[in-house]
Every structure is written in structure tokens, then in C-alpha cells.
Amino acid sequence: xxxxxxxxxxxxxxxxxxxxxxxxxxxxxxxxxxxxxxxxxxxxxxxxxxxxxxxxxxxxxxxxxxxxxxxxxxxxxxxxxxxxxxxxxxxxxxxxxxxxxxxxxxxxxxxxxxxxxxxxxxxxxxxxxxxxxxxxxxxxxxxxxxxxxxxxxxxxxxxxxxxxxxxxxxxxxxxxxxxxxxxxxxxxxxxxxxxxxxxxxxxxxxxxxxxxxxxxxxxxxxxxxxxxxxxxxxxxxxxxxxxxxxxxxxxxxxxxxxxxxxxxxxxxxxxxxxxxxxxxxxxxxxxxxxxxxxxxxxxxxxxxxxxxxxxxxxxxxxxxxxxxxxxxxxxxxxxxxxxxxxxxxxxxxxxxxxxxxxxxxxxxxxxxxxxxxxxxxxxxxxxxxxxxxxxxxxxxxxxxxxxxxxxxxxxxxxxx
Amino acid sequence: xxxxxxxxxxxxxxxxxxxxxxxxxxxxxxxxxxxxxxxxxxxxxxxxxxxxxxxxxxxxxxxxxxxxxxxxxxxxxxxxxxxxxxxxxxxxxxxxxxxxxxxxxxxxxxxxxxxxxxxxxxxxxxxxxxxxxxxxxxxxxxxxxxxxxxxxxxxxxxxxxxxxxxxxxxxxxxxxxxxxxxxxxxxxxxxxxxxxxxxxxxxxxxxx
Numbered sequence: 036x037x038x039x040x041x042x043x044x045x046x047x048x049x050x051x052x053x054x055x056x057x058x059x060x061x062x063x064x065x066x067x068x069x070x071x072x073x074x075x076x077x078x079x080x081x082x083x084x085x086x087x088x089x090x091x092x093x094x095x096x097x098x099x100x101x102x103x104x105x106x107x108x109x110x111x112x113x114x115x116x117x118x119x120x121x122x123x124x125x126x127x128x129x130x131x132x133x134x135x136x137x138x139x140x141x142x143x144x145x146x147x148x149x150x151x152x153x154x155x156x157x158x159x160x161x162x163x164x165x166x167x168x169x170x171x172x173x174x175x176x177x178x179x180x181x182x183x184x185x186x187x188x189x190x191x192x193x194x195x196x197x198x199x200x201x202x203x204x205x206x207x208x209x210x211x212x213x214x215x216x217x218x219x220x221x222x223x224x225x226x227x228x229x230x231x232x233x234x235x236x237x238x239x240x241x242x243x244x245x246x247x248x249x250x251x252x253x254x255x256x257x258x259x260x261x262x263x264x265x266x267x268x269x270x271x272x273x274x275x276x277x278x279x280x281x282x283x284x285x286x287x288x289x290x291x292x293x294x295x296x297x298x299x300x301x302x303x304x305x306x307x308x309x310x311x312x313x314x315x316x317x318x319x320x321x322x323x324x325x326x327x328x329x330x331x332x333x334x335x336x337x338x339x340x341x342x343x344x345x346x347x348x349x350x351x352x353x354x355x356x357x358x359x360x361x362x363x364x365x366x367x368x369x370x371x372x373x374x375x376x377x378x379x380x381x382x383x384x385x386x387x388x389x390x391x392x393x394x395x396x397x398x399x400x401x402x403x404x405x406x407x408x409x410x411x412x413x414x415x416x417x418x419x420x421x422x423x424x425x426x427x428x429x430x431x432x433x434x435x436x437x438x439x440x441x442x443x444x445x446x447x448x449x450x451x
Numbered sequence: 452x453x454x455x456x457x458x459x460x461x462x463x464x465x466x467x468x469x470x471x472x473x474x475x476x477x478x479x480x481x482x483x484x485x486x487x488x489x490x491x492x493x494x495x496x497x498x499x500x501x502x503x504x505x506x507x508x509x510x511x512x513x514x515x516x517x518x519x520x521x522x523x524x525x526x527x528x529x530x531x532x533x534x535x536x537x538x539x540x541x542x543x544x545x546x547x548x549x550x551x552x553x554x555x556x557x558x559x560x561x562x563x564x565x566x567x568x569x570x571x572x573x574x575x576x577x578x579x580x581x582x583x584x585x586x587x588x589x590x591x592x593x594x595x596x597x598x599x600x601x602x603x604x605x606x607x608x609x610x611x612x613x614x615x616x617x618x619x620x621x622x623x624x625x626x627x628x629x630x631x632x633x634x635x636x637x638x639x640x641x642x643x644x645x646x647x648x649x650x651x652x653x654x655x656x657x658x659x
Contacts, residue, residue: 042614043599045592046621056625063628064593066570070485072478073494081499082473088503089469349631 071443297333300324304340314347335366342372355379370396374408377415386415401435410441417448469506472518477502479519480526486595487530487587489575497533501526516607523605531583577627585620592617 046061073081304320307313321341324331331337338361345354358376363369377392393412398405413428429445436442477498484497504525512521574594578586591602603613 042618045596047593054625056629057621060625060628063570063574067574067594068571070482073481073498077495078477081477081495081502082470084499085469085473085502085506089506 297324297328297331300327301333301337301340304337304344308340308344308347314344317344318348335361339366339368339372342375351379351382355383370398371404374404374411377408377411381411381415381418386419389415390419406432406436406439406441409435410439410445413445413448467509467512467518469502469509472505472509472522473502476519476522480522482595483523483526484530486590487527488534489578490571492530492533497526497529500529500533504529517604520605520607524607527587527606534579573628573631577624577631580627580631581620581623585616585623588613588616589620589624593621 046057047065049057049061300320301324304317304324307320308317317340321337321344324337325334328334338357342354342357345351345357355376358372358379361372363373363376366372373392374396377389377396380386380389380392390412393408393415396404396408397412409428409432413425413432416422416425416428426449429449432439432445433442433449439445480501481494481498484492484494484501488494488497501522505522508525512518516524578590581589587606588602591597591605592599597605599610599613599617603610606613608616
């Protein structure tokens with residue numbers, strides 16, 4: 036095969052090219068910084084891990100083979116036993132509460148629900164009120180919970196979804212631990228304390244392996260967004276199916292009808308963005324949504340998706356324009372998007388406005404959002420002629436995030 | 452543009468053990484990982500994974516290939532595997548935290564922009580869409596600055612094949628660059644314009 040005379044000369048060394056695109060490529064490649072070598076600490080850390088691994092692998096081969104053989108026999112036997120036991124229990128429980136699955140009970144939950152015990156292995160509980168669904172995956176998945184919490188409970192496992200009771204006073208046994216789930220009550224579940232928020236609280240609650248998010252009463256739709264954005268499509272469809280079931284039973288669905296339509300459109304956008312990796316189509320879906328529902332309940336969620344899609348296609352200026360005109364306080368992941376707005380503003384040379392965002396998002400915790408806010412503020416101070424403030428922020432950054440994403444840059448800036 | 456990296460470190464005579472290899476090649480492997488994986492790759496973790504494999508397989512290394520070729524092969528496979536995993540994770544949507552974590556990563560931070568890392572983002576975005584073999588060749592030749600012979604030796608291909616691959620890789624890169632970064636042409640036009648106003652500027656830059 037014939038090749039160009041210039042093939043063995045690097046673009047960056049070819050001098051000026053008549054091909055503007057090749058010239059651009061050469062410029063881009065030339066601007067790539069040299070990779071930083073591993074720090075002595077990192078070298079030592081890796082070595083230590085390797086030595087530990089070597090020690091673990093030092094067992095005689097015969098012992099390891101025997102151990103694997105034993106495991107191969109013991110694990111399937113244990114699984115079969117546990118599965119049989121759990122299935123047997125599910126049968127008994129669902130038989131007891133089968134009479135509680137009528138959708139009209141959703142509108143008028145019993146005043147004094149009895150305490151019931153659910154034993155769950157790998158499965159999912161769904162808490163459901165009139166406006167939003169809540170998925171509680173067991174034993175290690177995330178939890179999404181609406182304000183108030185009290186609602187119908189569905190259990191989903193490999194055998195399908197069944198309504199098993201009403202939250203109000205429901206005792207749940209998970210991972211061998213018992214707890215009573217009731218709105219507004221504090222209860223322990225493993226090491227960290229867990230709170231089911233009251234109707235007028237807002238915030239985030241964490242459980243042992245799970246994360247509970249909820250909306251304020253004014254924004255009951257937020258969990259639906261959370262479903263749309265973070266939960267696999269199956270769950271979203273389950274939510275829509277629920278509304279359909281209510282209609283089929285002659286129960287007026289009310290706002291659920293609009294919400295179903297809204298969530299359907301947003302689901303298309305989410306699917307395009309997350310599964311299809313097609314931000315352009317996501318943007319088109321969001322535009323359709325915004326045209327159909329200018330005052331939609333999921334308006335903020337649509338804007339969140341729009342910003343993410345715009346970032347995906349590299350239209351940072353348009354994403355910034357969206358964020359500039361938004362009231363981020365009501366947004367899902369509002370703090371994170373405020374930091375993002377700060378970063379985009381700083382990138383656009385508007386450090387004054389960016390500083391306001393960073394100031395409002397530095398809380399003093401050690402979350403990744405805090406890390407970005409602190410470092411962004413430091414870089415903005417540095418750019419807008421506040422070296423003392425920048426130095427102070429970088430010092431704080433290094434004390435809180437000594438191994439953080441920007442630690443090397445911070446040390447370099449401080450001359451350490 | 453990066454300078455040529457010293458990829459070969461002479462080993463002391465005697466039987467190979469992973470400790471010696473680690474001492475001699477950890478930085479080289481880290482450099483390969485960064486180049487092949489891109490700016491947001493977890494280098495420390497990947498280097499550890501590479502040497503865990505070295506630890507396990509060193510006894511079966513027959514010495515047919517050069518040790519650097521062998522090490523490069525492992526590194527390349529580990530990086531490729533991790534990139535594939537990341538792709539799947541992205542495709543599946545990831546957990547909320549991962550999705551949240553991805554939002555800022557798409558755009559460079561103010562400091563990154565100052566350091567010119569924007570270019571790196573663009574280049575790796577294009578590279579991510581390329582065929583694996585082309586991507587590797589282009590990275591090692593154009594970005595890492597190895598000679599054709601060195602790249603051929605590392606990747607275990609013939610030099611002639613390498614030139615063909617490089618030719619095709621460049622064509623693919625330029626095609627994808629035009630679709631990924633529409634400003635690339637503007638950037639190029641601008642830089643050419645600047646150079647026209649400053650004769651010999653490029654040469655001076657190279658000499659310095």
C-alpha cells in the first residue's frame with residue numbers, strides 16, 4: 036500500500052498544513068499536557084497493596100482448590116435453602132393481606148393500620164401515595180420516598196408486584212433487622228440513624244445501604260423525576276401502569292392523568308439521554324414536553340435534563356443560559372447544579388457571579404459537591420485578584436480533601 | 452506536544468520478580484495508563500491492577516517478547532477492559548451519584564481551562580469514538596511521541612502494518628474531530644492567521 040511521505044512525521048512536527056482540520060488536530064495534540072508521574076506516596080500505596088495480595092495468594096494451591104470445592108457445594112445448597120424459605124414466607128404474607136389491594140383504598144387509607152411484618156430478601160418495597168411512587172429496594176438498593184411517606188406498600192420480587200399493606204405502621208424486617216416504618220418517626224437501621232421525613236420537612240435521609248430522597252409537599256412530583264432520571268425504565272412503566280389500573284377501576288385519577296403524560300414524555304428524554312446516549316433526541320423530547328406542558332409539574336425536572344443534554348452536546352453556553360434564569364432552590368440536586376452554574380460562569384469569565392454561587396454552596400462538609408465548590412471559589416478568587424482569599428480556600432481545600440481531585444493543582448498553586 | 456517517553460528501563464541481571472519490575476516500570480505503566488485511558492482515568496487503581504496481573508502471571512512469562520511489550524500488552528488490556536466497563540456503566544445510566552459525578556466531568560473546570568486541558572478533553576472525546584487499534588496507534592505515535600518502530604514493538608505489529616494503521620487512524624480521527632468539535636476548523640483558521648502575522652513563530656516555539 037502506498038502511503039504519504041508525511042506519514043512517519045508527527046502532525047505536531049509537520050509545520051503549517053494546508054489542511055485546516057489537520058492543523059487544528061495538531062494544535063489540540065500539542066496543547067495536551069505531559070502526564071504527571073505517580074507520587075512517591077502512590078507508588079508506596081500500590082506496593083503495599085501488591086504485597087498484601089501476594090501474602091493472600093501465598094496459600095498452598097491444594098488448600099485453595101479444596102476451599103473452592105467446598106464453596107462450590109456449600110453456596111448453592113445454602114441458596115436453595117434460603118430461597119425455599121423466603122418463598123414460603125411470601126406465600127403466607129401475601130395470602131394474609133390480599134384483601135388490601137383495592138386501588139380505591141389508596142385514596143382513603145385506613146385510619147389505624149395494623150402493624151404488619153414483611154420479611155424481604157432480594158426484592159423491592161414500593162410506598163405509594165396519591166401523587167408519587169417510592170421504591171425501596173432490598174437489601175442494598177436505593178430508596179426514594181415522598182413527603183409524608185404514608186401510603187400503600189407494594190412488594191416486588193421475581194414473582195411480580197403485589198400490594199401487601201399500608202404504610203402508617205408497618206414493621207419491616209430487612210437483613211435480619213426489624214423496624215417500624217411510620218411518617219415522621221426516627222428509627223435505627225444499622226449504624227446510621229434513619230429518618231422518615233414529616234410532611235413539612237425537606238432534605239435527604241440515608242439508611243444503611245440506601246438513600247432516601249423526598250420532595251416538599253409543594254413539589255410532590257419530584258420523586259417522579261427521580262424515577263425518571265435514576266430508576267430503570269421498568270419502574271417508570273410500573274408507575275404509569277399504576278395510574279392506568281386506577282382508571283380501569285373507575286377511580287378518578289385526577290392529576291395522575293397529567294402526571295402520567297408528563298412522565299411519559301420525560302421518560303423518553305431520559306431514555307434518549309441515558310440509554311441511547313443521544314442528547315440531541317433528548318433535547319427534542321424535552322422541547323416537545325415543554326411545548327405540551329408549559330406549566331407542567333415536572334418543569335424543573337425537564338430543565339435538569341435539558342441542562343444535562345446541552346452539556347452532553349457541548350453547548351455549555353446554552354446550558355449556562357438555562358441555569359442563569361433558573362431558580363435552582365427548587366431543583367432536584369439543586370446544590371450540585373448551583374456549583375455547576377458557578378463553574379460555567381467562571382469558565383465564561385464571570386467570576387463575580389460565579390463567586391455568589393460558590394459562596395452559597397460551600398457548607399463545610401466533605402461531599403464531592405463541596406469539593407468542587409471550594410476549589411471553584413479558590414480559582415475564582417485567584418482570577419479576580421483575591422490571592423489571600425484564594426490561598427485561604429486552597430488551604431481549607433487541602434485540609435479537607437488531602438487526596439481530592441484537585442489536590443495536586445491546589446498544592447502546585449500554593450507552591451508546596 | 453509530548454516529548455518521547457523513555458519506555459525502556461534496563462533491568463538488573465537475575466531472575467525476574469514483580470518487585471523489581473514494579474520498581475523499574477511503575478512510572479512507565481502509569482504513563483501508558485494515562486495516555487491510553489485519558490485525563491479522567493483512575494491511574495493508581497489501574498496500575499495496581501496491572502501489577503496484580505504481573506504478580507500472577509510472571510511465572511508463565513517465557514521471555515519470548517521483551518518485558519516492556521509484555522507489560523504494555525497487560526496494560527492495554529486492563530485499560531481497554533476498564534473503558535468498556537465505564538461505557539456499559541454510562542450506557543446503563545449509572546447510579547445517581549455516578550450520574551451526578553458525570554455532569555461536571557463533561558466540562559473542564561476553570562483551572563483545567565487555564566491549564567489548557569480543554570484540548571485534552573476534545574482529543575479524548577474523539578479518541579473514544581475510534582476503533583481500538585487505530586486509537587492505540589494514534590495515541591502512542593501522535594500524543595506519546597514514540598517512534599513508529601517503538602510503537603510497532605510495543606503493540607507487537609510489523610512496522611509496515613503500523614504505518615497503514617496510522618494512516619487510517621489519522622483519517623478517522625480527523626473525520627470524527629470535525630463532527631465532535633465544530634470549532635476545530637475555526638481554531639485552526641485562527642491559529643494559522645496568528646502564525647501568518649508572526650513569521651517563524653512556530654519554529655521559535657519549537658526551538659525553545
